Structures are given as C-alpha cells and as structure tokens.
Amino acid sequence: MKKPELLVTPHRVEDLLPLSEAGADAFVVGEQRYGLRLAGEFNREDVKKAVELAHSKGKKLYVAVNAIFHNDKAEELDDYIAFVQDAGADAIIFGDPAVLMAARSVAPNMPLHWSTETTATNYFTCNYWGKRGAVRAVLSRELSMEAVIEITEQAEVAIEVQVHGMTCMFQSKRPLLGHYFEYQGKVMEIENRKEAKNMLLHDPERNNKYPIFEDENGTHIMSPNDICIIDELGELVEAGVDSFKVDGILHSPEYLVEVTRLYRQAINLCAENPEEYEDTKEEWLERIEAIQPAHRPLDTGFFFKETVY
Amino acid sequence: MTVTVNDAISTIVNGKRVITKKPELLAPAGTLEKLKIAVHYGADAVYIGGQEYGLRSNAGNFTFEEMKEGVEFAKQYGAKIYVTTNIYAHNENIDGLEDYLRGLEEAGVAGIIVADPLIIETCRKVAPNVEVHLSTQQSLSNWRAVQYWKEEGLHRVVLARETTGEEMRKIKEKVDIEIETFIHGAMCIAYSGRCVLSNHMTARDSNRGGCCQSCRWDYDLYSLEENGEQALFSEEDAPFAMSPKDLRLVESLPSMIEMGIDSLKIEGRMKSIHYIATVVSVYRKVIDSYCADPESFEFKQEWLDELEKCANRPAAPAFFEGMPSADEQLFGVHGKKASHDFVGLVLDYDNETGMVTLQQRNFFRPGDEVEFFGPEIEGFTQKVETIWDEKGNELDAARHPLQVVRFKVEQPVYPNNMMRKELA
Numbered sequence: 250m251k252k253p254e255l256l257v258t259p260h261r262v263e264d265l266l267p268l269s270e271a272g273a274d275a276f277v278v279g280e281q282r283y284g285l286r287l288a289g290e291f292n293r294e295d296v297k298k299a300v301e302l303a304h305s306k307g308k309k310l311y312v313a314v315n316a317i318f319h320n321d322k323a324e325e326l327d328d329y330i331a332f333v334q335d336a337g338a339d340a341i342i343f344g345d346p347a348v349l350m351a352a353r354s355v356a357p358n359m360p361l362h363w364s365t366e367t368t369a370t371n372y373f374t375c376n377y378w379g380k381r382g383a384v385r386a387v388l389s390r391e392l393s394m395e396a397v398i399e400i401t402e403q404a405e406v407a408i409e410v411q412v413h414g415m416t417c418m419f420q421s422k423r424p425l426l427g428h429y430f431e432y433q434g435k436v437m438e439i440e441n442r443k444e445a446k447n448m449l450l451h452d453p454e455r456n457n458k459y460p461i462f463e464d465e466n467g468t469h470i471m472s473p474n475d476i477c478i479i480d481e482l483g484e485l486v487e488a489g490v491d492s493f494k495v496d497g498i499l500h501s502p503e504y505l506v507e508v509t510r511l512y513r514q515a516i517n518l519c520a521e522n523p524e525e526y527e528d529t530k531e532e533w534l535e536r537i538e539a540i541q542p543a544h545r546p547l548d549t550g551f552f553f554k555e556t557v558y
Numbered sequence: 559m560t561v562t563v564n565d566a567i568s569t570i571v572n573g574k575r576v577i578t579k580k581p582e583l584l585a586p587a588g589t590l591e592k593l594k595i596a597v598h599y600g601a602d603a604v605y606i607g608g609q610e611y612g613l614r615s616n617a618g619n620f621t622f623e624e625m626k627e628g629v630e631f632a633k634q635y636g637a638k639i640y641v642t643t644n645i646y647a648h649n650e651n652i653d654g655l656e657d658y659l660r661g662l663e664e665a666g667v668a669g670i671i672v673a674d675p676l677i678i679e680t681c682r683k684v685a686p687n688v689e690v691h692l693s694t695q696q697s698l699s700n701w702r703a704v705q706y707w708k709e710e711g712l713h714r715v716v717l718a719r720e721t722t723g724e725e726m727r728k729i730k731e732k733v734d735i736e737i738e739t740f741i742h743g744a745m746c747i748a749y750s751g752r753c754v755l756s757n758h759m760t761a762r763d764s765n766r767g768g769c770c771q772s773c774r775w776d777y778d779l780y781s782l783e784e785n786g787e788q789a790l791f792s793e794e795d796a797p798f799a800m801s802p803k804d805l806r807l808v809e810s811l812p813s814m815i816e817m818g819i820d821s822l823k824i825e826g827r828m829k830s831i832h833y834i835a836t837v838v839s840v841y842r843k844v845i846d847s848y849c850a851d852p853e854s855f856e857f858k859q860e861w862l863d864e865l866e867k868c869a870n871r872p873a874a875p876a877f878f879e880g881m882p883s884a885d886e887q888l889f890g891v892h893g894k895k896a897s898h899d900f901v902g903l904v905l906d907y908d909n910e911t912g913m914v915t916l917q918q919r920n921f922f923r924p925g926d927e928v929e930f931f932g933p934e935i936e937g938f939t940q941k942v943e944t945i946w947d948e949k950g951n952e953l954d955a956a957r958h959p960l961q962v963v964r965f966k967v968e969q970p971v972y973p974n975n976m977m978r979k980e981l982a
Binding site: 317318319320322323324326345346347349350351365366367368370371372373374377378389390391392396399400403417418419420421422423424425426427428429431432433438442445447448449450451452453455457458459461467468470472473544551554555556557558 | 646647648649650651652673674675676679680695697699700701702703705706707718720721722725728729747748749751752753754755757758759761762763765766767768773775777778779780781782783787790791792795796798799800802877881882883884887889
C-alpha cells in the first residue's frame with residue numbers, strides 16, 4: 250500500500266538531521282510574522298539552511314504562510330513568497346486568499362497547501378481550493394475518521410491529516426494574557442513569560458488544562474490532550490491519505506524525534522504488513538505512552554467523537 | 559478616527575453638501591415579529607436565519623413560508639432580506655443544500671451570507687438570482703483577500719471584526735466591491751471561524767451553529783513550572799476571562815459613511831424586539847442626520863443614552879480605532895442589566911379619548927413613570943394613571959405577559975411604538 254508522507258515540525262535547524270534519521274519525510278517551518286503556531290522560529294537564513302538540509306537527505310520542506318493577514322503584511326507577501334521560492338522550498342502553506350493572489354503573481358509554479366485548520370471540513374471545499382491552485386488540503390482536526398476517509402476518497406487534491414500532537418482550539422487577535430496581567434496590575438509579567446509558553450487555563454468543571462500563549466498573531470489556546478492515533482492508522486492508510494502530520498509544538502525536540510521514530514515504524518508496518526500492524530497496535534500506543542509527559546494526556550481527538558450542533 | 563470628506567459620496571444642493579450614498583442599515587431578526595419591527599423602525603435590510611445552514615441553532619429560525627412573508631413585508635418599505643447560510647459544512651451537510659438554496663431563491667430573499675465555498679459555488683449554480691455575501695466567518699481583513707473574492711464574483715464581503723477603520727478605508731479604496739461591517743452588538747473574542755472551544759468543551763460544533771460561548775466563562779491561569787503548577791492570580795483577583803465588551807460604533811458613523819462603507823450591520827438575531835427597535839432607531843437617526851447635513855452635524859449625547867436603555871454589556875469601539883485595550887474586556891463581571899425594561903407594545907391609540915391599547919411585556923402599575931418611543935414620534939415620558947383591562951375592569955397593575963390593557967396617554971402614539979420603564 251502507498252505510504253503516506255510523515256510530516257513533522259522541527260523546533261530548530263539542528264533538529265532536521267535527527268528528525269530525518271528518525272524517518273520524517275517532510276518538514277514544516279516558518280516565522281511567526283507569516284506562519285501560525287510553529288514549533289520553532291525559522292528566520293530567512295534558517296529557512297535556507299533547512300531547505301538545504303532537508304534536500305540533502307531527500308526530504309521536503311514546506312514553509313508556513315498561513316496567518317490571517319491585515320493590509321500591512323498582505324503587502325509584504327510578494328517579497329516573502331519570492332524569498333521562499335528562491336530558497337527552494339517545496340511548498341507554501343496558506344489559509345488567507347491574499348497568499349494565493351501573491352503567489353499567482355510572484356511564484357506561479359510554487360505548490361500551495363491550503364490550511365485554515367478549523368474550516369477545511371468537506372471535500373467540495375477542498376476541491377474548490379484545488380481548482381484555485383492548491384495541490385493539497387490540510388483537514389480540520391474536528392472531523393471524524395469516517396469524514397476524513399470520505400474526503401480522501403472524493404478529493405482531487407492531496408490530503409493531509411494530523412495524527413499526533415496538540416491542536417489549536419482558538420485564536421484571538423487580542424493579547425489576552427497581557428490584558429489579564431494588566432488588569433491585575435502586573436504589566437511586566439507578560440514580557441517575562443512570553444517566551445516560556447508554559448501557561449495553562451484550568452477548566453475545573455471538565456478537569457481540563459488548556460495551554461495558552463501569545464505571539465505576534467495574537468493569543469492561541471490549545472487542546473488539553475495530544476491526539477495520538479498511532480494505533481489507528483490502518484483505515485487512513487488504506488483510504489490513501491497522502492500526509493500524516495505530527496505536530497511538536499510545545500513539546501521538546503527530543504520528544505518529537507522519538508515520536509517521529511515510532512510513527513515511521515508504525516506507518517511502515519501498517520503499509521507493508523497490515524495484519525501484523527493490527528496485531529501489534531497496542532504496543533505502538535504503549536511506546537508513545539512511555540515517553541508522554543505527565544501533563545499531556547493522550548486521546549484520539551475527534552476521530553471517534555461525535556459532535557452535535 | 560478622523561472624518562475625511564469624500565466627494566464621491568456626496569453632492570451639493572443649494573450650496574450645501576448632502577450625502578447621496580447612504581449606507582444600508584442592516585438589522586438582525588430571529589423571528590418574523592422581530593423582522594417587522596426592524597423594518598418598521600428603519601432598517602434598510604434585515605438578515606435572518608433559515609432552518610438549516612445557519613450559525614444560531616438556538617435562535618428563532620425561519621421556515622420558507624415565514625421568509626416569504628418577511629420578504630413581502632419588507633418590500634412595502636423598500637427593504638431587503640438576507641439569509642445567513644454561513645456554516646462550515648461537513649460532507650453530511652452537502653445533501654439537501656441545492657434544494658435549500660432554491661427554496662431561498664423562491665422565497666425572494668435578496669442575498670445569502672456565506673462562509674464556505676461549497677455554499678458559494680452551489681448557490682451560483684442553483685440560485686443565481688440570490689446575491690452572495692462573504693460572511694465575517696472568513697475573517698477577511700486585508701484588501702488582497704477582498705480582491706480575491708471580488709474576482710470570484712461575490713457581490714459583497716463582510717469584514718472581520720478585527721479590521722481597523724484605517725484598514726477599512728484602504729480596502730474600500732483598493733477594491734471596488736460592496737463592504738459590510740459590524741457597528742453594534744456582541745462579538746467573538748476569537749477570529750470568527752477560528753474557534754472550536756465548543757467542540758472540545760461541549761462536543762457542539764461552533765462552526766455549524768453549536769457555539770456555547772465558552773469564551774464567556776471564567777478560567778484559572780497557571781504556569782507549568784519544574785516543581786508543579788503555579789497560580790498566576792491571587793485570591794482578590796477575578797479569574798482569567800476573555801469576554802469582550804460589546805461593539806458600539808455609533809460615534810464613528812460619520813467616518814464610516816465618508817469612507818463609503820456600503821452596509822452597516824447590527825449583531826443579534828437572539829435579541830428582543832425592544833433591543834432591535836432601540837438600536838435600529840438610534841442608528842437610523844444618526845445616519846439620516848449626518849447624511850442630510852454633514853457640515854453642521856453634531857453628535858448628541860441622547861443617542862448614547864438611548865442605546866444604554868437596552869445595553870446588557872458595557873460598550874467599546876473594539877478594533878475600529880486600533881488594538882482594543884484591556885479595558886475593553888470584562889473581568890469578574892458577566893454583563894449588566896439594561897437601564898430600562900420594555901413594558902408594553904402599542905396596539906392602538908384613540909385620538910379622541912387619548913386611550914392607548916397596549917400589550918403588556920413587563921410589570922407596570924399606576925404611578926410608574928414610563929417612556930414611549932417609535933419612528934413616528936419624538937420620545938416622551940409620562941406617569942401611568944388608571945389602568946383598565948379589555949373589559950373595562952380597573953387593574954391595580956398590569957401583571958400578565960401579553961395581557962391587553964388600556965390607559966390614558968397624553969400624546970398620540972402609534973401601533974408598534976414601545977413603552978419602557980427605568981429600572982430602580
């Protein structure tokens with residue numbers, strides 16, 4: 250069976266080699282000026298180095314340009330996209346149509362991946378962006394396994410699905426942490442804490458803890474659990490999903506390398522010997538559990554959870 | 559934001575500048591009654607939700623029959639009806655969409671407000687007479703993206719609530735497309751469409767109408783340290799909250815009108831007829847007053863006072879003037895009571911006897927000071943004297959919701975005028 254790409258999110262340039270050795274096929278990098286919720290910050294020099302490293306190992310490198318842009322940054326896009334093309338990146342990830350407009354004018358041959366996270370929820374719309382120039386759609390995390398499979402079957406573009414890590418639940422343009430500290434009369438607090446990205450919102454009623462951080466794009470609230478479906482890859486591989494993403498945001502580089510290694514092995518087994526994969530899948534989950542930080546419970550996201558409305 | 563005179567939207571009549579391009583005043587309505595009130599009080603257009611594909615599962619939603627009636631009613635006033643069709647659809651929502659959109663076209667709605675390209679494309683195929691307006695759910699906040707949607711053939715775009723006044727002006731200058739923007743009401747604190755708190759917390763899909771407003775709840779903020787979690791608040795502080803004050807841009811209308819914004823939108827399909835009547839009439843007055851004579855326009859405090867009478871949260875200009883400050887969020891409070899209660903809806907008035915026939919909407923009794931308002935009258939206050947029921951029995955108070963009562967009113971009033979009472 251076709252093996253889906255294993256896509257991971259390095260924190261630093263020096264992570265690319267260990268992640269390549271662990272079995273990653275492709276990387277997402279970028280800078281927060283243009284990209285959302287990246288595991289690490291890659292300036293232009295870093296992007297160039299990352300492209301070289303990735304290509305030297307036969308891997309692909311995608312640059313995230315998926316922020317929600319206002320006029321000021323929308324006008325910088327030509328320059329940034331031209332840079333990304335010159336750097337030799339393999340694709341640009343976008344959500345805002347301004348990126349599509351800029352790419353059409355300065356980099357018409359650059360492959361585009363459509364990713365808005367929460368709003369990629371049906372196959373028609375994935376194909377719509379395909380007709381407008383995207384070669385891949387990154388699906389919303391709030392979809393069931395059944396919906397993901399149906400989209401994959403109906404899609405005329407490649408499909409990317411996040412299989413591991415935390416997901417974004419909320420983005421506000423406002424600096425909500427800074428505002429709370431200001432309300433408390435502790436204006437310096439946010440400056441001191443900004444880089445650490447170690448804050449949590451407690452929701453006592455649900456006994457959940459949501460990571461929350463602030464950056465140039467506003468305030469982001471993340472899921473209380475990490476998705477982990479290393480033991481449920483069978484149907485997705487069979488359906489022909491093109492890319493599995495492991496998001497390492499707010500995890501250590503070492504953790505990401507280990508998780509990448511385990512998914513690589515699980516994907517290989519699942520594609521080459523599905524029966525053995527089925528028989529051993531509990532063991533894959535146990536291996537992840539063994540390295541999972543205590544404050545990040547694992548779950549299966551929305552793959553097996555019904556939502557109503 | 560400063561007001562920059564824009565000659566493209568005005569003309570000179572008898573030596574005086576008047577605005578010829580008046581923006582549309584767009585009001586929400588959750589029911590047919592609310593729709594009629596909105597139009598009667600001066601809305602140029604009303605947006606409503608249908609039975610499916612809208613974002614307020616809990617709002618009163620219209621059947622096709624009710625839509626037709628609403629469209630017919632609005633037509634008498636030259637007003638238009640739009641239908642919110644702005645979910646992000648899942649595969650399972652695709653079946654039935656074509657029939658639904660044809661139903662909207664048959665009902666005579668002027669346009670739909672849409673976020674998902676699935677619905678945009680399907681509407682153009684099966685209901686080509688219906689205008690397509692891009693919903694704020696697309697968080698549209700730059701002119702290049704607006705240019706994209708114009709090239710896609712959309713009639714109008716609704717901007718993100720995060721767009722500043724200066725950004726709006728530039729968008730309007732750069733792209734020739736109708737721009738709609740929010741001027742009043744409750745707002746998402748997140749970029750619309752980019753929030754799935756409800757999905758995680760209550761298994762309800764926020765982008766298909768299930769939003770349970772988790773962002774208005776209180777949370778405790780901690781940091782994760784090597785020795786465990788550390789509270790980032792003290793006992794006397796209110797908990798972490800992200801509830802925004804409501805938007806109120808009534809004072810910015812002159813600059814929005816001069817920019818040439820095409821449609822000014824009031825939020826609130828769940829709001830009462832009293833709220834809709836109050837807000838629509840204030841904005842109607844300000845728009846008309848500015849457009850008739852911009853040079854001698856002066857903003858009146860009474861307009862703000864009037865809006866306070868139905869406001870259930872403090873208000874702020876949000877992003878219009880730039881990034882909102884911490885003061886534009888609510889900490890430790892979850893809103894406030896409006897200063898006035900809506901107590902009665904005028905059904906009829908007898909000019910000879912001065913007797914009003916009124917439907918009770920809240921408790922009032924003889925001796926209460928009440929206030930009447932409506933599009934036909936200047937607001938006035940008076941004291942309620944003897945109250946009778948429909949059969950002529952004297953009442954000690956109007957106690958029952960929807961009860962029809964009569965009493966004397968000193969000045970003429972008209973059907974659908976409203977009576978309110980200041981809360982103690």
